[in-house]
Amino acid sequence: xxxxxxxxxxxxxxxxxxxxxxxxxxxxxxxxxxxxxxxxxxxxxxxxxxxxxxxxxxxxxxxxxxxxxxxxxxxxxxxxxxxxxxxxxxxxxxxxxxxxxxxxxxxxxxxxxxxxxxxxxxxxxxxxxxxxxxxxxxxxxxxxxxxxxxxxxxxxxxxxxxxxxxxxxxxxxxxxxxxxxxxxxxxxxxxxxxxxxxxxxxxxxxxxxxxxxxxxxxxxxxxxxxxxxxxxxxxxxxxxxxxxxxxxxxxxxxxxxxxxxxxxxxxxxxxxxxxxxxxxxxxxxxxxxxxxxxxxxxxxxxxxxxxxxxxxxxxxxxxxxxxxxxxxxxxxxxxxxxxxxxxxxxxxxxxxxxxxxxxxxxxxxxxxxxxxxxxxxxxxxxxxxxxxx
Numbered sequence: 056x057x058x059x060x061x062x063x064x065x066x067x068x069x070x071x072x073x074x075x076x077x078x079x080x081x082x083x084x085x086x087x088x089x090x091x092x093x094x095x096x097x098x099x100x101x102x103x104x105x106x107x108x109x110x111x112x113x114x115x116x117x118x119x120x121x122x123x124x125x126x127x128x129x130x131x132x133x134x135x136x137x138x139x140x141x142x143x144x145x146x147x148x149x150x151x152x153x154x155x156x157x158x159x160x161x162x163x164x165x166x167x168x169x170x171x172x173x174x175x176x177x178x179x180x181x182x183x184x185x186x187x188x189x190x191x192x193x194x195x196x197x198x199x200x201x202x203x204x205x206x207x208x209x210x211x212x213x214x215x216x217x218x219x220x221x222x223x224x225x226x227x228x229x230x231x232x233x234x235x236x237x238x239x240x241x242x243x244x245x246x247x248x249x250x251x252x253x254x255x256x257x258x259x260x261x262x263x264x265x266x267x268x269x270x271x272x273x274x275x276x277x278x279x280x281x282x283x284x285x286x287x288x289x290x291x292x293x294x295x296x297x298x299x300x301x302x303x304x305x306x307x308x309x310x311x312x313x314x315x316x317x318x319x320x321x322x323x324x325x326x327x328x329x330x331x332x333x334x335x336x337x338x339x340x341x342x343x344x345x346x347x348x349x350x351x352x353x354x355x356x357x358x359x360x361x362x363x364x365x366x367x368x369x370x371x372x373x374x375x376x377x378x379x380x381x382x383x384x385x386x387x388x389x390x391x392x393x394x395x396x397x398x399x400x401x402x403x404x405x406x407x408x409x410x411x412x413x414x415x416x417x418x419x420x421x422x423x424x425x426x427x428x429x430x431x432x433x434x435x436x437x438x439x440x441x442x443x444x
Contacts, residue, residue: 076415076416076417076428077415078415078428082428083363086363086368087363089368090363090367090368090379092372093368093370093371093372093374093375094375094378094379095372095375096372096373096375097375097376097377098373098374098375098376098382102382103376106376106382106386106388107334109386110250110387110388111250111251111252111306112386113385113386113387114249114250114251114253114254114387115251115252115253115254116385116386117251117385117387118226118227118251118253118254118257119253132230132233132234132327133233133237135358135433136325136356136435138323138354138356138435139220139234139238139323139325139356140234140237140238211315211316211317211320212244212246212301212315212316213244213246213301213316216242216243216244217242218240218242218243218244218322219243219244219245219246219316219320219321219322219323220234220243220244220245220246220321220322220323220324220325221245221246221247221248221314221316221321221323221324221325221345221348222245222246222247222248222324222325222327223248223305223307223324223325223326223329223345224248224249224250224307224326224327224328224329224332225247225248225249225254225255225258225302226249226254227254227257227258228247228257228258228294228295228302230247230325230327231245231247231258231300231302232294232295235294235296235299235300236294243299244299244300244301245299245300245301246300246301246302246303246314246315246316246321247300247301247302247303248302248303248304248305248314249302249304249305250304250305250306250307250332251304252304255302255303255304258295258302259295259302260295301315303315307329307333307341308333308334308337308340308341310340310344314348316348318347318348319347319348319349319350319351319353320348320350321348321349321350321353322349322350322353322354323353323354323355323356324345324348324349324353324354324355324356325356326355326356326357326358326359327356327357327358327359328358328359328360329359330342330357330359330390330392330400331359331360331389331390331391331392332387332388332389332390333388333390334380334388335377335380335390338400339400339403339404342355342400342401342403342404343403343404343405345404346401346404346405346406346438349406349438350438351438351439351440351441352437352438352439352440353437353438354409354435354436354437354438355401355406355434355435355436355437355438356434356435357397357432357433357434357435357436358431358432358433358434359392359397359431359432360389360390360391360392360430360431360432361391361392361393361413361414361415361430361431361432362379362391362392362393362430363391363430364391364428364429364430364431365418365427365428365429365430366389366391367379367381367391376388379391379392391430392432393432394411394412394413394432397411397432397434398411398434401434401436402436405438405439406436406437406438406439407436407437407438407439408434408435408436409435409436409437410433410434410435411432411433411434411435411436412432412433412434413430413431413432414429414430414431414432414433415428415429415430416428416429416430416431417429
């Protein structure tokens with residue numbers, strides 16, 4: 056079988072390291088054959104247009120289903136990207152790194168149901184809700200509207216901060232909140248945006264219910280008909296501090312929409328499993344626009360799917376949109392990169408390479424007695440310093 060190299064008996068597990076796994080020529084050839092096989096039949100043009108035009112709808116639906124129980128907070132970021140904690144609390148950081156030594160940076164991987172790809176180890180019990188409770192719309196005074204802001208060099212959100220971070224594709228805050236928790240520097244300000252308005256609403260508010268008279272968050276309960284459980288009410292997320300963070304809805308590919316910060320105002324831009332979700336033809340302009348927001352010496356940090364990752368090999372015929380670009384069963388899309396492709400995107404945008412590496416991992420599903428190969432690419436690219444600086 057062309058994918059037989061993915062599966063090995065558990066007894067052979069210790070013959071292979073978990074990190075920096077080297078592939079044999081046979082494995083690489085088998086992966087290439089599998090990709091050729093699953094990309095032979097392409098999605099029809101009409102459906103491709105639908106996935107592009109309604110991309111926001113598919114991501115909104117994703118977050119409505121999973122809310123904030125899909126991924127754990129990404130404390131591993133401080134190991135991979137220490138730039139995110141320049142003035143961190145040493146005790147907090149030490150505890151976080153100790154707790155997450157073996158935590159593997161996540162992606163959406165194992166299939167659950169017809170084509171819906173989910174990372175098993177990051178699912179919370181709230182994902183198995185028997186009855187979904189519909190939440191009322193977020194109050195207008197909670198959502199921050201860019202149209203009310205004056206974006207200029209003197210006045211913009213976080214204008215008084217001296218260290219500014221933007222996360223693109225923030226989801227429900229699994230990167231933003233660990234940074235705010237760990238980095239207590241009052242001069243830090245974080246911007247976070249997502250294509251999905253539902254995701255941004257979940258960053259800003261939480262739904263609270265009472266169980267036997269005590270407050271409890273939705274993600275901590277399995278909501279079933281129960282007279283002891285109250286209907287949910289919305290409260291501002293206590294982790295979301297508007298004096299340190301600004302969340303907004305933004306389409307990375309929309310050239311007509313501006314960011315809430317002026318050019319050359321950001322120290323760090325984070326792209327974690329987000330660039331792969333957009334059409335390949337639009338990636339270069341998106342990165343070039345982001346590059347203009349970086350200060351000289353500012354850095355862009357990326358972690359995303361690599362070519363021949365297990366998730367790519369699991370796609371079936373008829374899910375391929377274009378070369379190495381696929382649609383999942385829930386309508387969201389994903390691209391699988393090579394190092395050279397990412398290097399071209401960043402250097403064309405005027406950035407200099409600091410790091411560009413392939414992270415190959417071996418994951419184990421002990422329940423199914425399987426081993427699974429993951430491939431991610433991690434990049435750091437810096438905006439050149441001004442002459443004589």
